[in-house]
Amino acid sequence: MKDVIHHHCRTSFKMGHQPDEKLYCSGTNYTQKAKSGVIDAESHRRITQAKDVSSLVTPALSNLSVPVITLFLQKLAELNSVNEFKIQVGRYLTNDPYFVEIKKVLHSKAIHMETVDLLRNLESLLALVESEDFIIESLETQVTFVMKNMPMRHLLKVLTMYELKEKNSRQKKLNADAISWLDKRWLDISNPKDIVSFMYFAQRQFNGNSTGSDIYEKLELRALDLIERMSSLDLYRVLYQQAKSGRRNASLKRSIVYHLNNNTLPLSDVQIMNLLYSCCRLSIYDETLLDKISEKLLYTDISTSKVRTSIIVSLGLLKWRHVELLELLGKQISMPEGTANEIAAMIVTCGAVNYMPSAVDDNLGSLLNRVEHIRHEQPKLWLDVVWSLCVLEKANAITASTVLDKEFHALLQEHDVVKLMTIQSKLKDVNNCAMGELTDYEGPYLKDNNNINNSHSQSKARPSNLALFVLSDLRHIVPSEKYFNWNTSSSRGYHIDIELIVDSEGRPLKLEDHESSIQGDQDQAMQEGQNVFRLAVKVLDFSDMTLKVVVPNGLNALSIRQLTNEGYTMVEVPFFEYSKLTTTLSRVQYLQGKIHAAVSS
Numbered sequence: 001m002k003d004v005i006h007h008h009c010r011t012s013f014k015m016g017h018q019p020d021e022k023l024y025c026s027g028t029n030y031t032q033k034a035k036s037g038v039i040d041a042e043s044h045r046r047i048t049q050a051k052d053v054s055s056l057v058t059p060a061l062s063n064l065s066v067p068v069i070t071l072f073l074q075k076l077a078e079l080n081s082v083n084e085f086k087i088q089v090g091r092y093l094t095n096d097p098y099f100v101e102i103k104k105v106l107h108s109k110a111i112h113m114e115t116v117d118l119l120r121n122l123e124s125l126l127a128l129v130e131s132e133d134f135i136i137e138s139l140e141t142q143v144t145f146v147m148k149n150m151p152m153r154h155l156l157k158v159l160t161m162y163e164l165k166e167k168n169s170r171q172k173k174l175n176a177d178a179i180s181w182l183d184k185r186w187l188d189i190s191n192p193k194d195i196v197s198f199m200y201f202a203q204r205q206f207n208g209n210s211t212g213s214d215i216y217e218k219l220e221l222r223a224l225d226l227i228e229r230m231s232s233l234d235l236y237r238v239l240y241q242q243a244k245s246g247r248r249n250a251s252l253k254r255s256i257v258y259h260l261n262n263n264t265l266p267l268s269d270v271q272i273m274n275l276l277y278s279c280c281r282l283s284i285y286d287e288t289l290l291d292k293i294s295e296k297l298l299y300t301d302i303s304t305s306k307v308r309t310s311i312i313v314s315l316g317l318l319k320w321r322h323v324e325l326l327e328l329l330g331k332q333i334s335m336p337e338g339t340a341n342e343i344a345a346m347i348v349t350c351g352a353v354n355y356m357p358s359a360v361d362d363n364l365g366s367l368l369n370r371v372e373h374i375r376h377e378q379p380k381l382w383l384d385v386v387w388s389l390c391v392l393e394k395a396n397a398i399t400a401s402t403v404l405d406k407e408f409h410a411l412l413q414e415h416d417v418v419k420l421m422t423i424q425s426k427l428k429d430v431n432n433c434a435m436g437e438l439t440d441y442e443g444p445y446l447k448d449n450n451n452i453n454n455s456h457s458q459s460k461a462r463p464s465n466l467a468l469f470v471l472s473d474l475r476h477i478v479p480s481e482k483y484f485n486w487n488t489s490s491s492r493g494y495h496i497d498i499e500l501i502v503d504s505e506g507r508p509l510k511l512e513d514h515e516s517s518i519q520g521d522q523d524q525a526m527q528e529g530q531n532v533f534r535l536a537v538k539v540l541d542f543s544d545m546t547l548k549v550v551v552p553n554g555l556n557a558l559s560i561r562q563l564t565n566e567g568y569t570m571v572e573v574p575f576f577e578y579s580k581l582t583t584t585l586s587r588v589q590y591l592q593g594k595i596h597a598a599v600s601s
Contacts, residue, residue: 039067047071053079053088060098064105070117072102073124080127093128103135110142115150118142119157126161131168140174147181152189152198155181159201179205179215186218192230195223196237203245220249227255232263236275243278253282261288269302276314285318285547294322305339308332312342316349319553321546323355330357333367340371344378344385347371351388353546354554364394375402379411380423387426390433391554400434401443403427425493429558432492436565463487467497467539470573473587474498474537477595483508490536490566494559498537499568506596533599536568541575550576571598 043063048071050056056075061068080089093099106113106121113121122139129136143158150158158178162171182198189195199219206212223238230238239256242249267275272293279290302308312329315322326349333342347367350356360367368385375382386403389395402408404427414420431446463471463486471486478484484500501509514532544556552560552572560570571594581587 039063039065039071043068044071047075050075050079053085053092057092057096057098064102066106066109066113066117066121069102069105070120070124073121073128077124077127089128103133107135107138110138113142115146115154118146119154119161123157123161126165131171137170140170144174144177147177152185153191153194155185156194156197156201159205163201163205183215183218186215186222189219189222190226192223192226192234193237195219195226196234196241199223199238199241199245203241216245216247217249220247220252224252224255227252227259230259232260232265233267233271235260235263236265236267236271236278239278239282240274243274243281246281248282253284257284257286257289261286261292265292265296267296269297269300269307272296272300273307273310273314276311276318280314280317285542287547290318290320290322290547294320294325297325298328302332305337305342309339309341309345312345312349316345316352319353319546321353321355321549321551323549326350326353326355327357327359330359334359334363338367338370340374343367343371344374344381348381348384348388351384351391351554354391354551354557355546355549356392356394361394368399375408376411379408380414383412383423383426383430386430388554390430391558393437395430395433395438397434397438397441397443400430400438400441403430404434404444404446406444428493429562432562432565436562463497464539464541464543466541466573466575466578470537470539470578470591471498473584474591476584476588477592478508482510482512485511490563490568492562492566494563494566496536496563496568497539498535500535500537502533502535502595502599504531504533504599506592506599533569534567535571535595535598536563537571537573538563539573539575539578545574545576550574569598571595 040063043061046061047056047068053076056072056079061072076089076092079085110118118139122136122143125133125136125139147155147158155178159175159182162175165171167175189198199216202212202216202219206215227235235256239253239260242253265272265275276293278284279286279293297311302311308329312333314320315326315329330346332338333346346357346360350360371382371385374385383403386395386399389399409427412423414423427446434441434443435445467487474484478500484498485496486498488496488499490496501511501514503509509532538556538560540552540556544553545551546553551557560572564570573591573594578587578590581590
């Protein structure tokens with residue numbers, strides 16, 4: 001299968017064009033035929049070594065056997081695909097009686113022709129003559145007749161032969177018959193490589209309609225049947241095809257990952273890139289597979305900056321905090337030949353995994369100078385870069401001000417509601433960073449731009465299932481709902497799973513009795529003799545953490561830091577601790593211990 005570089009679907013990384021699939025439709029080996037005497041050596045040499053139309057057709061070949069004609073038409077079609085020979089080919093097809101004789105021979109021998117010769121001659125002639133020519137009709141009639149029993153890879157050839165060609169009524173029926181036979185004979189597919197080609201055809205041909213969906217499901221079932229016979233390369237290709245088609249067959253996905261984990265990965269850098277892309281598209285967070293990919297990348301030369309950029313973006317989307325790999329990539333993009341897209345992708349990924357490689361940290365100033373021009377060329381990407389610097393506590397007054405002024409906001413044109421909310425949320429984060437963490441900041445704030453500020457959505461996030469479980473267990477500690485808020489936001493817009501007020505012993509207090517603490521003035525509350533703590537319980541589910549090194553991802557690390565700046569005492573409940581507790585009593589005791597530790601520190 002042809003490999004292609006994909007740019008991820010992110011604010012500033014668009015998904016690339018899908019490539020044409022290389023079909024595994026091998027045919028007769030004409031070199032062997034020449035040696036065995038089916039094609040005489042002289043004819044074989046003349047045809048294969050012909051550099052132009054004249055040397056191919058003059059003098060006329062004396063041997064008009066089907067193999068010789070097949071090889072001749074293939075060479076003629078090849079020359080016809082070159083612009084400088086099109087006129088010469090056209091004259092030959094129109095005027096040369098030898099070509100008429102060739103068509104007569106093919107017509108007379110069509111019924112006895114081997115399937116591979118039949119398809120090769122038909123494919124060549126489709127490129128040379130009109131679809132209404134009698135020889136096309138003759139060969140297509142024979143194809144329809146033998147379709148029931150032809151090898152499946154030959155049936156695939158029939159399906160793909162007309163894909164980009166405008167079909168007449170006869171050819172439409174032939175195509176429909178081929179699809180019908182695929183639907184009936186899918187269990188006859190025996191070569192794992194053919195599965196990928198059929199899948200790729202089904203994705204292109206049917207584009208989500210019900211017929212295509214049914215056939216694709218059968219192909220997925222057949223892939224499961226053949227999976228024990230697949231090589232690592234076959235497994236990669238099936239998974240990559242699943243990612244491109246957007247299908248999520250859970251059984252097939254799990255089986256492919258299992259077998260990849262138990263095999264070596266003899267893949268190129270482009271294939272490794274596409275495998276990571278597939279993991280992103282299909283939400284594959286298998287650490288064994290990601291570890292194997294990372295180990296492979298540590299000893300693989302990356303051929304182009306586009307491949308490196310895509311790999312870096314994938315690591316960020318997967319939240320894969322593999323320190324050794326990040327350090328290596330950081331060194332590579334810090335070299336003088338590192339491109340602006342590589343550098344920007346690296347900084348954004350650093351923000352996603354909340355880790356900055358030493359080479360990037362040491363050269364941050366010069367790296368930012370090399371990407372500063374994207375502020376005007378790719379404003380959304382520049383916003384991602386500045387936001388990531390805020391996450392990593394590497395932003396300064398100058399970088400923050402570049403995204404908080406009105407001129408920059410005018411560049412952020414977005415009509416998609418979800419993407420617009422993401423942009424507004426990142427601007428808010430940078431604004432809060434400038435207000436609370438950059439002591440030398442003297443630039444504009446969001447409050448100076450009412451259009452951006454007022455359009456910010458304060459809608460509640462949907463609580464995770466884990467947060468609901470934690471809330472259920474917390475009710476054993478908290479007397480009633482007068483003592484806590486849940487699924488709420490701070491005054492600066494940061495999500496809080498559970499908010500409550502406790503005393504120095506960790507005992508819950510009524511919210512209405514401590515308004516000053518609820519409104520964020522905890523220092524005043526302490527001065528008034530209210531020895532209270534305003535707690536924000538942050539439930540950190542699997543998606544809130546990085547992989548490999550399990551810590552809060554960049555988004556949650558920033559949220560926790562900003563909530564602390566607002567005066568909250570943080571109580572973090574990570575999934576890997578909470579999920580180990582099997583009884584209600586153990587979970588309640590765990591929460592009590594977390595609260596007591598928070599107020600005691």
